Amino acid sequence: MSNASNSEHITSTGHKLSAGGHLDVHYMALKDEYDATLRAAGIRSGWSVLDAGAGNGVFLPLMAELLGAEGHIEACDLAQENIEAIEGLIASQRVACPISAQIGDILTLPYETGKFDAVWSANVIQYLNDAELTQAIAEFCRVVKPGGLVAVKEVDISVWQYQPQDPKLMWRLLDALSDDVQMSGAMRGTRVSAWFRAAGLENVSAITTLAERRQPLKPVEREYIRNNLEFLSGLARTRDLPEADHRQWKAIGEEPERLICDPDFCYREMWVLTLGIVSKC
Numbered sequence: 001m002s003n004a005s006n007s008e009h010i011t012s013t014g015h016k017l018s019a020g021g022h023l024d025v026h027y028m029a030l031k032d033e034y035d036a037t038l039r040a041a042g043i044r045s046g047w048s049v050l051d052a053g054a055g056n057g058v059f060l061p062l063m064a065e066l067l068g069a070e071g072h073i074e075a076c077d078l079a080q081e082n083i084e085a086i087e088g089l090i091a092s093q094r095v096a097c098p099i100s101a102q103i104g105d106i107l108t109l110p111y112e113t114g115k116f117d118a119v120w121s122a123n124v125i126q127y128l129n130d131a132e133l134t135q136a137i138a139e140f141c142r143v144v145k146p147g148g149l150v151a152v153k154e155v156d157i158s159v160w161q162y163q164p165q166d167p168k169l170m171w172r173l174l175d176a177l178s179d180d181v182q183m184s185g186a187m188r189g190t191r192v193s194a195w196f197r198a199a200g201l202e203n204v205s206a207i208t209t210l211a212e213r214r215q216p217l218k219p220v221e222r223e224y225i226r227n228n229l230e231f232l233s234g235l236a237r238t239r240d241l242p243e244a245d246h247r248q249w250k251a252i253g254e255e256p257e258r259l260i261c262d263p264d265f266c267y268r269e270m271w272v273l274t275l276g277i278v279s280k281c
């Protein structure tokens with residue numbers, strides 16, 4: 001059984017589900033689809049790329065491989081411990097191109113205008129409200145040179161499912177969480193294209209991925225799903241829900257394996273990669 005604080009995987013800057021250990025599990029549980037999403041962004045060999053909100057750097061090894069020795073990556077994040085993890089990765093020399101890391105806020109990026117060929121930002125804009133998202137996209141457009149690429153990957157948890165658990169249990173919780181900035185932001189992935197167009201980005205497109213996991217689950221998939229269920233159970237405790245829902249979320253939090261081990265267990269998660277080109281005008 002977990003308590004609320006250790007199920008939140010929180011950083012020193014207060015962002016839930018952002019601590020390095022959870023980010024590793026998250027990435028490894030969805031690695032095939034995540035790597036395909038990064039490849040689909042269209043990052044080219046030799047480019048200079050900003051990973052905005054890089055966390056502990058799970059996307060950096062593949063990104064460096066795509067860029068090759070002539071490429072360059074700058075990684076920024078708000079949380080010092082995540083930047084330290086990236087510095088450890090750089091020191092290990094397991095990456096195929098030069099990488100620099102620094103603390104930085106995507107709302108006021110510490111980089112000069114037009115510095116990069118592309119910005120990649122994954123699983124970060126969920127922490128922003130709508131006005132902050134407008135500001136972040138404007139910053140991405142500022143630091144990318146004209147004709148360069150902005151690529152934002154974000155989840156859309158309106159599709160989040162842990163069946164055979166009744167899907168309506170999740171829908172009622174998500175409804176009860178509609179005033180939570182992160183959970184609302186995590187339901188916005190499908191609509192990010194509207195922010196791209198409003199920012200003047202061109203050739204705006206979106207690629208949606210549905211990731212599904214059924215039995216037999218790999219150990220890392222079980223761990224990721226267990227983390228999510230414990231997190232949701234903790235959130236449910238803070239909300240006004242029917243008594244029967246509270247009982248179910250409590251039982252799920254206390255014994256997530258009971259649901260995860262169901263022979264008909266099916267986990268579903270969906271995300272959207274939104275792409276746009278910075279105008280040359």
Ligand SMILES: C[S@@+](CC[C@H](N)C(=O)[O-])C[C@H]1O[C@@H](n2cnc3c(N)ncnc32)[C@H](O)[C@@H]1O
Binds near residue numbers: 053056123
């Ligand atoms: C869920 S993690 C994702 C990390 C990584 N991009 C990944 O996909 O694994 C979210 C990260 O965004 C960072 N973050 C949140 N708000 C930020 C902001 N305004 N500026 C920079 N980083 C931010 C957090 O510190 C955290 O490392």
